[in-house]
Amino acid sequence: xxxxxxxxxxxxxxxxxxxxxxxxxxxxxxxxxxxxxxxxxxxxxxxxxxxxxxxxxxxxxxxxxxxxxxxxxxxxxxxxxxxxxxxxxxxxxxxxxxxxxxxxxxxxxxxxxxxxxxxxxxxxxxxxxxxxxxxxxxxxxxxxxxxxxxxxxxxxxxxxxxxxxxxxxxxxxxxxxxxxxxxxxxxxxxxxxxxxxxxxxxxxxxxxxxxxxxxxxxxxxxxxxxxxxxxxxxxxxxxxxxxxxxxxxxxxxxxxxxxxxxxxxxxxxxxxxxxxxxxxxxxxxxxxxxxxxxxxxxxxxxxxxxxxxxxxxxxxxxxxxxxxxxxxxxxxxxxxxxxxxxxxxxxxxxxxxxxxxxxxxxxxxxxxxxxxxxxxxxxxxxxxxxxxxxxxxxxxxxxxxxxxxxxxxxxxxxxxxxxxxxxxxxxxxxxxxxxxxxxxxxxxxxxxxxxxxxxxxxxxxxxxxxxxxxxxxxxxxxxxx
Amino acid sequence: xxxxxxxxxxxxxxxxxxxxxxxxxxxxxxxxxxxxxxxxxxxxxxxxxxxxxxxxxxxxxxxxxxxxxxxxxxxxxxxxxxxxxxxxxxxxxxxxxxxxxxxxxxxxxxxxxxxxxxxxxxxxxxxxxxxxxxxxxxxxxxxxxxxxxxxxxxxxxxxxxxxxxxxxxxxxxxxxxxxxxxxxxxxxxxxxxxxxxxxxxxxxxxxxxxxxxxxxxxxxxxxxxxxxxxxxxxxxxxxxxxxxxxxxxxxxxxxxxxxxxxxxxxxxxxxxxxxxxxxxxxxxxxxxxxxxxxxxxxxxxxxxxxxxxxxxxxxxxxxxxxxxxxxxxxxxxxxxxxxxxxxxxxxxxxxxxxxxxxxxxxxxxxxxxxxxxxxxxxxxxxxxxxxxxxxxxxxxxxxxxxxxxxxxxxxxxxxxxx
Numbered sequence: 035x036x037x038x039x040x041x042x043x044x045x046x047x048x049x050x051x052x053x054x055x056x057x058x059x060x061x062x063x064x065x066x067x068x069x070x071x072x073x074x075x076x077x078x079x080x081x082x083x084x085x086x087x088x089x090x091x092x093x094x095x096x097x098x099x100x101x102x103x104x105x106x107x108x109x110x111x112x113x114x115x116x117x118x119x120x121x122x123x124x125x126x127x128x129x130x131x132x133x134x135x136x137x138x139x140x141x142x143x144x145x146x147x148x149x150x151x152x153x154x155x156x157x158x159x160x161x162x163x164x165x166x167x168x169x170x171x172x173x174x175x176x177x178x179x180x181x182x183x184x185x186x187x188x189x190x191x192x193x194x195x196x197x198x199x200x201x202x203x204x205x206x207x208x209x210x211x212x213x214x215x216x217x218x219x220x221x222x223x224x225x226x227x228x229x230x231x232x233x234x235x236x237x238x239x240x241x242x243x244x245x246x247x248x249x250x251x252x253x254x255x256x257x258x259x260x261x262x263x264x265x266x267x268x269x270x271x272x273x274x275x276x277x278x279x280x281x282x283x284x285x286x287x288x289x290x291x292x293x294x295x296x297x298x299x300x301x302x303x304x305x306x307x308x309x310x311x312x313x314x315x316x317x318x319x320x321x322x323x324x325x326x327x328x329x330x331x332x333x334x335x336x337x338x339x340x341x342x343x344x345x346x347x348x349x350x351x352x353x354x355x356x357x358x359x360x361x362x363x364x365x366x367x368x369x370x371x372x373x374x375x376x377x378x379x380x381x382x383x384x385x386x387x388x389x390x391x392x393x394x395x396x397x398x399x400x401x402x403x404x405x406x407x408x409x410x411x412x413x414x415x416x417x418x419x420x421x422x423x424x425x426x427x428x429x430x431x432x433x434x435x436x437x438x439x440x441x442x443x444x445x446x447x448x449x450x451x452x453x454x455x456x457x458x459x460x461x462x463x464x465x466x467x468x469x470x471x472x473x474x475x476x477x478x479x480x481x482x483x484x485x486x487x488x489x490x491x492x493x494x495x496x497x498x499x500x501x502x503x504x505x506x507x508x509x510x511x512x513x514x515x
Numbered sequence: 516x517x518x519x520x521x522x523x524x525x526x527x528x529x530x531x532x533x534x535x536x537x538x539x540x541x542x543x544x545x546x547x548x549x550x551x552x553x554x555x556x557x558x559x560x561x562x563x564x565x566x567x568x569x570x571x572x573x574x575x576x577x578x579x580x581x582x583x584x585x586x587x588x589x590x591x592x593x594x595x596x597x598x599x600x601x602x603x604x605x606x607x608x609x610x611x612x613x614x615x616x617x618x619x620x621x622x623x624x625x626x627x628x629x630x631x632x633x634x635x636x637x638x639x640x641x642x643x644x645x646x647x648x649x650x651x652x653x654x655x656x657x658x659x660x661x662x663x664x665x666x667x668x669x670x671x672x673x674x675x676x677x678x679x680x681x682x683x684x685x686x687x688x689x690x691x692x693x694x695x696x697x698x699x700x701x702x703x704x705x706x707x708x709x710x711x712x713x714x715x716x717x718x719x720x721x722x723x724x725x726x727x728x729x730x731x732x733x734x735x736x737x738x739x740x741x742x743x744x745x746x747x748x749x750x751x752x753x754x755x756x757x758x759x760x761x762x763x764x765x766x767x768x769x770x771x772x773x774x775x776x777x778x779x780x781x782x783x784x785x786x787x788x789x790x791x792x793x794x795x796x797x798x799x800x801x802x803x804x805x806x807x808x809x810x811x812x813x814x815x816x817x818x819x820x821x822x823x824x825x826x827x828x829x830x831x832x833x834x835x836x837x838x839x840x841x842x843x844x845x846x847x848x849x850x851x852x853x854x855x856x857x858x859x860x861x862x863x864x865x866x867x868x869x870x871x872x873x874x875x876x877x878x879x880x881x882x883x884x885x886x887x888x889x890x891x892x893x894x895x896x897x898x899x900x901x902x903x904x905x906x907x908x909x910x911x912x913x914x915x916x917x918x919x920x921x922x923x924x925x926x927x928x929x930x931x932x933x
Contacts, residue, residue: 501588
């Protein structure tokens with residue numbers, strides 16, 4: 035089940051809301067209700083793998099109790115249980131996500147000695163909830179959070195449906211208090227609903243439409259130039275389009291997750307902050323999928339020493355480890371690892387030359403950033419090195435392809451509105467508009483934009499719902515992770 | 516005014532109202548589907564997945580005012596002036612007709628030469644039994660002769676494939692009749708030949724094809740069919756339309772609003788003579804006076820209708836039509852697709868027995884045991900260009916491969932395996 039489905043929007047969500055608020059007299063009952071509905075949400079798509087998640091919850095809860103118990107007085111025992119929890123969590127991830135990839139590469143090295151591929155289906159959201167589970171046991175060990183005695187509350191933290199499948203990755207210490215006690219005001223509900231609605235529109239109107247085009251363009255590139263000539267403009271549209279698609283897809287889903295959390299009284303941290311206005315790769319990663327970056331910083335980079343190490347070589351090594359892991363986290367493929375290394379290279383280079391302090395015109399820095407991100411996403415999206423090579427060659431007419439053709443012109447004519455909306459709203463246009471609205475003290479003047487906001491958002495939501503009702507393409511990139 | 520709070524109230528009200536109406540629509544259908552569910556699966560997880568799938572399907576199909584939403588989406592796209600809809604599923608052409616889009620991005624290993632070789636073997640077996648064999652090519656809605664389309668749109672145009680296939684039929688000397696040429700030579704307009712919201716041809720176009728087929732059989736094989744010209748005389752039929760009544764398969768996907776026009780007029784062909792047929796098909800054994808099924812012309816919901824079933828109930832995997840009025844007439848068999856349905860309804864009076872088999876369910880065994888041994892005087896393979904695919908050419912496939920292998924061994928290209 036995903037948020038942008040009819041079964042979620044008009045069945046699961048209203049039923050969960052009604053049940054939650056009817057149980058408003060008891061927070062423990064509300065928490066249990068959320069846990070039950072969250073497990074049902076997950077089981078809807080993965081009836082078998084819900085038990086894997088329940089198993090992960092029980093193991094981490096159980097080991098967390100011991101970590102909390104021994105943390106202060108018997109540190110070695112606490113470390114033992116921590117190591118056990120982390121090893122089990124990582125092992126689950128390796129088996130269900132990376133085993134086939136590992137076996138495939140061993141088989142390539144061995145040649146004829148074939149290890150059979152178990153062909154394990156990737157459970158949805160496993161990367162997200164195992165990272166949350168590890169976050170919990172590490173926070174308990176560090177003393178940043180108390181161990182949770184109630185397994186149902188622990189289950190709620192890991193399985194809570196708004197963020198369980200695709201983040202934001204919520205660190206336990208940030209919502210520990212909310213699980214135990216929270217008050218929901220109409221303000222919270224209002225902020226949550228608006229955020230959810232905006233996320234839904236981003237996902238359905240912009241991302242899904244871009245997805246249709248990008249998947250088509252990449253398929254055409256995969257077909258090969260002997261069968262289909264991809265024009266240079268089409269290749270550039272594929273590259274830019276995917277940049278925009280993944281942003282609206284993921285940030286839209288994060289908006290919906292954050293909005294849903296808020297409705298139920300949980301304040302999740304932001305996951306995106308207009309990353310495409312960044313002027314460096316370093317800045318980009320402070321604005322993109324921030325919860326993942328924070329997780330790696332808190333639980334990998336800083337424990338390794340971070341930047342405060344005696345020599346720069348160690349800092350480079352620490353950064354390399356983080357970026358290899360970031361690449362691997364995204365998927366079991368060499369292109370993801372290469373993508374992680376690609377980002378590492380630019381981050382290290384920027385640090386080495388002090389790029390962020392350079393006094394260059396903003397548009398130059400911005401263009402540099404956009405080009406680096408774009409080529410990084412080409413690497414990320416490509417199924418293999420061949421496809422990456424072909425799209426880049428097509429972009430620069432190195433395949434004896436034309437600059438533009440009738441079909442490309444037609445696609446632009448049909449879809450230019452989507453590209454325009456996507457480009458405009460990838461910048462903080464909306465917050466600037468909101469700020470201006472709030473700063474304006476003239477009530478009469480400000481009423482029209484407010485009515486405009488209500489009408490436009492309502493129209494967008496209606497259009498999104500109609501799009502979902504008619505069926506059609508509704509992929510979600512980060513489901514693959 | 517806090518615009519976010521106002522929006523929240525509107526959103527919650529609309530959500531619960533629409534949700535309530537949708538649940539009210541959906542639950543009876545879910546219950547009914549579960550009651551009809553057959554074959555309990557042993558695996559509890561597979562059972563769960565199956566049950567979830569039933570619920571999800573019902574939610575998608577029975578969401579409140581589903582078709583109004585589809586129409587609304589189509590109208591919105593129309594207002595924006597777009598020529599494509601549903602993520603490049605369909606595009607408009609200059610006739611405001613819906614055409615599937617095809618970017619031709621998939622390589623395949625279809626060999627029209629091999630298909631032609633299979634028809635050669637089929638023909639040889641038919642002729643060995645004293646019959647005649649002909650391939651019939653139905654017309655494609657996209658054709659330069661009557662529909663050039665808008666620039667740049669990669670319409671799903673299979674004419675090149677059709678031409679390649681017919682080239683190989685020419686090469687191997689297999690008789691064929693190309694209805695694309697027949698329609699091109701007729702005076703009919705695009706709107707008279709095809710439906711806007713469906714890929715099929717109209718009854719009028721099919722009748723023109725029927726006349727040309729009879730003429731062809733009489734010229735080529737001295738068939739002597741319809742000697743007095745009664746059945747090919749249009750005055751013995753009532754050609755009519757049911758105005759503003761029809762929506763084709765593409766229209767049911769996309770809605771009619773996208774075209775900016777009303778529902779289509781559905782063409783009916785009513786014989787002004789009575790015949791008696793004993794018709795065996797998926798519905799069982801039926802005795803009828805006409806093969807035009809008027810009962811499908813009435814429907815509750817236009818979006819659940821399928822008026823093309825007016826012609827011989829659309830398509831069945833097998834049909835057998837006994838013409839009780841003329842038991843001494845020749846026998847014919849058609850390996851076919853849905854385009855043949857109006858043609859069969861027209862031609863059945865000319866044969867004592869008309870058999871038909873849906874191409875994708877026509878196995879090699881069926882052809883050799885039922886068709887070849889059925890002693891048919893005329894055997895036709897009749898396809899629409901998009902059905903020139905492996906799935907529709909299962910017969911004689913292994914024979915052709917074996918023939919090629921034997922030839923290669925004989926020529927020394929391949930060593931025979933001991």
